[in-house]
Amino acid sequence: MSFRHLDRFAQVRSPVTRVPAAGRVFGTVVLALATATLPAGAWVQLGLLAAVSLALLAIAHVPLRVALARLAWPLGLVLLASLALLVVMPGEPLARLGPVAVTAQGADRFAMVMGRAMVALLPAVLLVSTTSFPELLQGLRELRVPVAVATALGLAYRLLYLTVDELERLQRAARSRHAGGGVTRRRHLITAIAAATLGRAFVRAERTHAAMLARGFRGTLPLLHAPVWTYRAVLNVAAVSILVLAVAASARLP
Amino acid sequence: MTALVQARDVTYHYPDGTPALDTVAFTVAAGERVALLGPTGAGKSTLLQSLNGLLRPSAGAVLVGGVAVNDETVTAVRRRVGLVFQNPDDQLFLPSLLEDVAFGPLNAGASRAEAATRSHAVLEALGLAAAHDRAAHHLSGGERRLAALATVLVSQPDLLVLDEPSGDLDARSRRRLRDILAERREALLVATHDLEFVRGLCSRALVLVAGKLAWDGALDVLLADRAMMERFGLVA
Ligand SMILES: Nc1ncnc2c1ncn2[C@@H]1O[C@H](COP(=O)(O)OP(=O)(O)OP(=O)(O)O)[C@@H](O)[C@H]1O
Ligand SMILES: [Mg+2]
Numbered sequence: 502m503s504f505r506h507l508d509r510f511a512q513v514r515s516p517v518t519r520v521p522a523a524g525r526v527f528g529t530v531v532l533a534l535a536t537a538t539l540p541a542g543a544w545v546q547l548g549l550l551a552a553v554s555l556a557l558l559a560i561a562h563v564p565l566r567v568a569l570a571r572l573a574w575p576l577g578l579v580l581l582a583s584l585a586l587l588v589v590m591p592g593e594p595l596a597r598l599g600p601v602a603v604t605a606q607g608a609d610r611f612a613m614v615m616g617r618a619m620v621a622l623l624p625a626v627l628l629v630s631t632t633s634f635p636e637l638l639q640g641l642r643e644l645r646v647p648v649a650v651a652t653a654l655g656l657a658y659r660l661l662y663l664t665v666d667e668l669e670r671l672q673r674a675a676r677s678r679h680a681g682g683g684v685t686r687r688r689h690l691i692t693a694i695a696a697a698t699l700g701r702a703f704v705r706a707e708r709t710h711a712a713m714l715a716r717g718f719r720g721t722l723p724l725l726h727a728p729v730w731t732y733r734a735v736l737n738v739a740a741v742s743i744l745v746l747a748v749a750a751s752a753r754l755p
Numbered sequence: 756m757t758a759l760v761q762a763r764d765v766t767y768h769y770p771d772g773t774p775a776l777d778t779v780a781f782t783v784a785a786g787e788r789v790a791l792l793g794p795t796g797a798g799k800s801t802l803l804q805s806l807n808g809l810l811r812p813s814a815g816a817v818l819v820g821g822v823a824v825n826d827e828t829v830t831a832v833r834r835r836v837g838l839v840f841q842n843p844d845d846q847l848f849l850p851s852l853l854e855d856v857a858f859g860p861l862n863a864g865a866s867r868a869e870a871a872t873r874s875h876a877v878l879e880a881l882g883l884a885a886a887h888d889r890a891a892h893h894l895s896g897g898e899r900r901l902a903a904l905a906t907v908l909v910s911q912p913d914l915l916v917l918d919e920p921s922g923d924l925d926a927r928s929r930r931r932l933r934d935i936l937a938e939r940r941e942a943l944l945v946a947t948h949d950l951e952f953v954r955g956l957c958s959r960a961l962v963l964v965a966g967k968l969a970w971d972g973a974l975d976v977l978l979a980d981r982a983m984m985e986r987f988g989l990v991a
Contacts, residue, residue, distance in 0.1 A: 635849060708845040711809050715838045716859040716906060717830060723861030725854045725871060 510563050511633045516737055517561035521728030522632050522640030524738045529628040531742045535749035536621040541613050543752035547620055550748055553741065554623035563630050571626045572619065579618040586611045639724050664702040671697055758782035759914055759942055760806060760836065764815035767801055775801040777966040778815065783942055785913060790953035790974055791946040793963035794988035799946040800841065802963065803916050806944070807836040820913075834863060837912030837941075841919045843903035847891030852883065852902055855891060859910040877909045881935060897928030904932070914942040921952040950989070954978060962987050 511518065517525070536550050558568050592606030632640070638654065671694045710718075760783045767776040775798045783789055791799050804810045805817055808829040817824045819832045840846050849855045856874035857867075865873070878884050881901045891899055900920065907915065920936075921929045929952060936943060937956055945953055953960075953974065960977050962970035964987055970977060977983065984990045 635854070705845065708840065708842070709848055711804070712838075712840050712846045713848075713858075715807055715809060715833055715840075716910070717833055717862035718858075719830075719862065723858065725857045725861065725867055725874075727867060 510561060510630045511636070513562045513631070515561045515631075516733075517557060517627070518631050519731065520734040520738055521643075521730055522636040523643035523728065524640075524730070524734060525628055525632055526637070526640045526644060528738055528741055529624045532624040532745050533621045535745045536617055539617060539749065539752050541610065544613075544616075546748050546752040547613075547616050550745065551620045551623070553745060553748075554620060554627065557741070558623065558627050561627060561631050563627060567630070568623065568626050571630070572622055575622055576615075576619060580615065583611055583614045583618075586614060635722050635724055636728075638722050639728065642721075643728070664698055667701045667705065668694070668698045671701075758818070759785045759787075759820065760944075761818040761821075762802075762806070762815070763818065765802070765805055765812045765817060766814040767798075767805060767810060768813050769801075775966055776805070776812070776963075779963070779966075779968045780815075781961055781968060781971055783914065783944060786940060786942050787959065788943040788957040789945070790957040790960045791944055791963065792948075792950075792953075792960055792977075792987070792989055793969075795948070797963040798966040799963055800918055803838060803918050803944070803946055806914075806916060807833050807838050809838070834910055835913045837907035837910055837915050839903050839907050839915070839917045839920065841922065843891070843896075843899040846903040846906055847899065849891075851888050851890060852878065852894070852905075853887040855902065856905050856909050859906060863910065873909050874905075877905045881905050881908075882931075897924050897931070900924060900928065900932060901935070904935070908939075912941060914944060915939065916944045916946075918946050919948070920945060921947060921949045950978065962989070964988065 520528070532550065532554060536547070539546055539550075555565070558565065587603045587607045588601040590604050590607035590610055592604035594602035595605050595608060596603045628637075641650070641654070762779050762781050764778040764780050765776050766778055768774050779798075779802060791802065793799050801810060805812055806819075808817070808824045811824070819828075819835055822828050822832070824832050847855045849858060853871070853874050856877060857870040860870040860873055861867070875884070875887065878887050881904065883898065883901055883905060886894060886898060886902075891902060894902060904917075904920075915936075917936075920932060924932065929949075933952060933956055936945075943957065945957060947953055957974050960970065960972065960974040961968060962977070969987055970983070981990070
């Protein structure tokens with residue numbers, strides 16, 4: 502799947518895409534924050550919030566397979582970062598891995614961190630899958646995120662997009678010229694491609710920026726379609742937010 | 756009559772020191788059609804970008820409608836000088852063609868309704884009406900080229916500046932683009948290696964060689980002079 506099809510569900514009409522981008526960003530932040538701040542051991546609440554996210558994905562017609570695939574990358578990073586938890590938490594040793602012991606407390610904490618990360622990332626996946634980037638920027642601006650931040654994000658996104666685009670092109674070119682080759686040779690090839698990709702992406706980002714300037718760009722991306730808040734959309738965002746906050750609050754009850 | 760665009764001894768060095776333009780001087784009048792020729796690396800793209808203030812001359816000046824291009828005037832200048840880039844992919848970056856075309860008018864302060872109306876009209880005129888809600892990367896090379904043109908035409912510039920417009924187009928798309936350009940009333944400045952594309956489309960030619968203006972005169976006269984063309988590196 503190509504990077505530029507990231508927001509391919511943005512064109513799918515659903516109760517989710519009928520909520521203006523600002524509402525979607527708001528809902529994502531509420532859901533992700535509520536999940537990330539769940540106390541350790543709140544497995545029931547974690548399950549409920551996961552159910553909310555999964556229901557929203559289904560409503561937006563984002564297939565679970567796609568959502569999980571998009572989760573893999575960021576989740577991998579969390580996994581790496583939290584592996585240490587397994588061994589640094591003091592407690593009863595469960596198993597020995599060479600010189601270090603995995604503790605029961607460590608395993609529990611690790612499972613909670615991974616679970617929370619997974620559930621907190623789901624709404625973010627939903628957001629980027631259903632929202633085109635200009636819409637997202639517009640939403641951020643409506644939520645009073647400073648223009649400079651929104652624009653910087655826009656340009657970073659643009660660079661990312663170009664990097665992946667160039668990468669795909671170079672890979673295709675390289676593949677068509679080198680059908681096989683040993684591991685060493687492939688490693689050289691990958692390094693060369695990585696270097697060329699970054700260089701080219703920068704040059705292209707600069708050219709695109711020039712093309713934007715040439716058409717009067719002054720730092721804000723104007724949108725052709727004004728977001729429309731329907732009564733239903735307001736109600737939906739409010740209902741989901743209240744549900745999520747109630748679940749989060751229940752985890753804090755004594 | 757004031758010239759539409761006037762280059763006054765424009766000299767440009769890239770930040771890394773590469774000299775690209777050396778005291779280039781010419782004027783373009785309203786409605787005039789000019790081919791900008793020259794071997795690769797001669798400075799054509801650099802010159803085009805200096806005409807709408809994307810690059811500022813190291814020495815000399817560019818005047819548009821008699822007004823010098825500077826920080827205060829650059830916005831107005833860009834509205835009068837519409838630049839179509841060599842690679843349409845650099846120019847199209849929004850999720851749909853319609854939004855890409857509306858980008859210029861919206862930046863210029865047009866209302867959403869007005870921007871949409873004008874964008875639809877331009878897409879219609881270029882035969883792209885059916886593709887208005889498609890993303891640029893789903894268009895063919897020829898359609899993309901026309902789309903890039905649309906993003907500039909919609910702002911109704913007085914001078915249309917095109918960098919290599921016929922590159923990587925098949926014979927039919929080239930013909931179509933050329934026919935469209937031939938019908939426009941804006942002044943045209945077309946940088947190209949494709950002599951057949953500008954023959955009959957442009958009446959005048961500027962030739963850049965190594966950053967210097969080597970020739971400024973009738974295109975027909977130039978094309979008929981094989982020896983001169985060879986000297987300028989325009990034919991093999
Ligand atoms: N960003 C840059 N930094 C440094 N030098 C550059 C840059 N862009 C172009 N040049 C150099 O400036 C000179 C003029 O380049 P320019 O792109 O204007 O030529 P051109 O006539 O458009 O060529 P072509 O027909 O191949 O498009 C060349 O020597 C080129 O290498
Ligand atoms: Mg060029």
